[in-house]
Amino acid sequence: STPNVCKISCGYRIEAVLDTGVPGQTAVASIQTGTTRLVAPKQKPKTAHLQRLFVGSEGTLGLVTEATLKVVPLPAQRGIAMAYFPSVFAVGEAVPGILALGPTAVEIMDSRFLSLVKQHDPRFGALVPDRTDTAILIEFEGASDDELDEKFAALQRHLESTAALSLARAMTAAETEYLWRIRRTAVAIIQRNPGPKQPLPFMEDIAIHPTQLPASIDFIQRLFDREGVEAIFVGHVGDGNIHTRPVLDIKDPHDRAIVRRIYDEVSAHVLTLRGTMAGEHGDGLIHTPRLREMYGDKIYDFFVQIKNAFDPQGILNPGKKVGPQGGADLLFQNIRYGPDYRTLPQKPRLRFAERGYETEIERCHGCAACKSQVVTTMCPMYKATRREHASPRAKANLLRAVITGALLPAQADNPVSPEAAEAAEAIYGSAALKAVTDYCIECGMCAVECPSAVNIPKLMLEAKSRYREKHPAAVLGSPRSRAEVILSRAETLSRLGSLLAPVANPLLENAALRRLGEPILGIDRRRSLPRFARPSYAAVRRQKREATAEAQGVGRSDLLVTGSERADAERTGSSPTVAYFYDMYANYNQPELALIVEQVLAAHGVRVITPAQRASGIPEMLYGYAKRAAKVA
Known part of the structure; x- marks a missing residue:
């Protein structure tokens, strides 16, 4: 039988190939060799929409070289709100009524997710009511603000009849962006987890019927607690789709045993519920061995027929969708950090911690x-x-x-x-x-x-x-080597070019000299080079400061922040003030860019100070001169 889910990317989408005009009917029984038709039971055969078979096939049937997409108009208005609940089961009781209102998104975040975000964002912690265990983010679309208001009012009325703790609606674009950022934040935080333990994607795409979502999250949470595993849950409530990545060290034999136990128990649980381990991310090598068990012999054998019809030589992404079944254990095969993973002794030149x-x-x-x-x-x-x-x-x-x-x-x-x-x-x-x-x-x-x-x-x-x-670059080496020597000292070269701009610019623009210089300097004669400016932006700022200092009687040794800059900063108190670190190009080649930055900031009431500048060291880093870059910067 097919999985009882709202979203699925496992196996081939045979149910979508033929539109019989009967809603909800699975219309595929066999494929007629040499034709592009499928036969639907008790229905007149129709031309098959074979392009649908390619959707989610993971490159196992062919390559898509061109696609025509149907687009739909963007909604006139969107609105979101966050609802807080005392338990995941309270969410389960409220979800059917929420889905009946026609939301465009219902995203669930479990207690671990919320705790992690609160640790890194005190602002969010202040928004979460006491006793909150689970939250869901709900989005509606509408043709007008009035329509959105009606939908959120209906949502509020529904939640008042449930165990929901509160509903907080975003009223501005900034608040909307903030709530969506909360949904994304925890995943980014855990993805940046330091150390060898990292979130592993071996069970990240579970899909079950939406009514079974709360019990399944509770089951998996208890499993993680038993194994002492850290993980967070996010998911799409309306689709019954759960995303979770246990944080483990796949290179550690002890953690690999935990992975094995978790995967076996979770996949057995999902199979019992007629769910799938591949809701939207595909089967890959890990989940393919369970397709026969999930679909049964008849449907899986039909998958094999489809694969053989499109790829008789078995060269298109082999092992996916159709592959070894049952006892095949591919969980730790073909993985980046398998049991045999080793690294050679390393002696890095830069400063790194041990390993x-x-x-x-x-x-x-x-x-x-x-x-x-x-x-x-x-x-x-x-x-x-x-x-x-x-x-x-x-x-x-x-x-x-x-x-x-x-x-x-x-x-x-x-x-x-x-x-x-x-x-x-x-x-x-x-x-x-x-x-x-x-x-x-x-x-x-x-x-x-x-x-x-x-x-x-x-x-x-x-x-x-x-x-x-x-390979130390040398002026007497190859043209490429000479070019790297010159370009790695771009700051010095630009400073000299600015000072000598009246002479340097005509030379840079002389076609004959550029042709002669190409084999010597290793810089292609066709490459247009930026003109140097005189005076540089730094020189312009210095002249302004000196003039201000002279008018106010400030010594030249106090030119870091002087005159009106210091006085304005003291007068404005809490007014915004920025320290402007300009780049090499703005300084030596186009000072007007830096001056425009000043003008834009000033027009918005922002005071600009320019501290003493040092070179970035990036040109030196580009060509591998790490020690010189550290000294310059």
């Missing part, structure tokens, strides 16, 4: 948030090139391959021997590794936005530094 370098690399779990084109600002190099090896994820993958010896010859007898460690160290000096590390410009955005807070810029500086040890 900190390896741990930082291992924190990347491959979520690919760094490859998003719209959700994040990281990574500018990947966004510009769309090349996998430019992404932060690829850089972590590369370094993990280095520290585990995965790039060493296969015949290495002892992968953790001193000889193997020496061979792996030599990889840091390879042109192939440098081709990847060159795609990091040390902007730091990935370190800020990464869900797991992986410090890719530091890891790249480590790798670049090791390369530079083996």
Whole structure:
């Protein structure tokens, strides 16, 4: 039989292929070889919507090269509210009435989730009523504010008949964003958990019937308590979909035994409820072995027929959807940190804690948030090139391959021997590794936005530094080497260029000189270079300060914050004041940018002070000069 759920991504979506016009009817019985038709019992055969079969098939049936999407209008108005309950069972009693009101989202957060958020956000702690155990976030859409008000009024009336403690509606855009941020916060916090124990996604996508959600959450919470496991629960109440990742060290044999016990007991519980372990994230290698047990022989054999019809050679993502069944234990196979995981001895050049370098690399779990084109600002190099090896994820993958010896010859007898460690160290000096590390410009955005807070810029500086040890750039070396020497001293070069701008700019724009300079400097003659400005922004600020100091009788030694800046700061008291740290380009190439920043801030009543500036050290880091970068910055 098929799972009794509202959301499902396990197996193939055979029930969606043929629309018989009979609501709720599962219309698939067999596939006619050589045709694109399915036969529905007691219904006239219709042309199959085979594109629906590809949805959720995890690449096992073919590749999608083009898709036409149907779009729907955005809602005129949206509103959300947070409802607080004394127990997860109280939520279960209230949910049917909530769903009857037609919400567009109902998100559940358990007591562990709420405790974790309150620890990191005192503001949220003040909002949560006493005795709160579980909260749900409820969203409505409407054509007008009046329609939204009616829906929330109906929600309030319904909750008054339940055990709900309170309902807090967001009344502004800022409040709305704050409540949604609460929903996302705990997941980000636990994802950044320090140490070897990390949230593991082996049971993160359970789906059962919505009426069974509270009892299932209680069952799993008790299981976690028995095993002494930390975890949080979030989920989609209307779909009966639970997301939870137990925090364990998959490299620890004791924790692997806990994973085994939890997975077996939870999957047995879900199967008893006719649920699925794959509500929306797919079967993968872990859940595929249970599909026959879940669907029965007849339907699973039909999955096999579909797979063979589309992929007779079995080359499309093998092992997913159709694969070894029953006794097949793939829980610890093909995982990144399996029982045989080892790392070679490491001697990082930068300052890391004991085994900190390896741990930082291992924190990347491959979520690919760094490859998003719209959700994040990281990574500018990947966004510009769309090349996998430019992404932060690829850089972590590369370094993990280095520290585990995965790039060493296969015949290495002892992968953790001193000889193997020496061979792996030599990889840091390879042109192939440098081709990847060159795609990091040390902007730091990935370190800020990464869900797991992986410090890719530091890891790249480590790798670049090791390369530079083996290949010191020299002015008398190759054109590329000369270019790296010059560009690594960009601050000095820019300072000189600004001072000599009347001479430097014509030389930079002279086509003949650029052609002659290309083989010498290693800079392509077609590359347009920014003009230098004279005076620099720093010089403009210094002149203003000196003029103000002279008018007010302040000594030149007190020019860090002087004159009107200090007087204004003292007068305004609590008025906003910012310290402006301008970058090298604004300083030496386009001071008007920095002046516009000042003007915009001033127009908003913000006072600007410019403390004494030092170079960032980023040009030095770009080319692996870690010691010089530390000295400069």
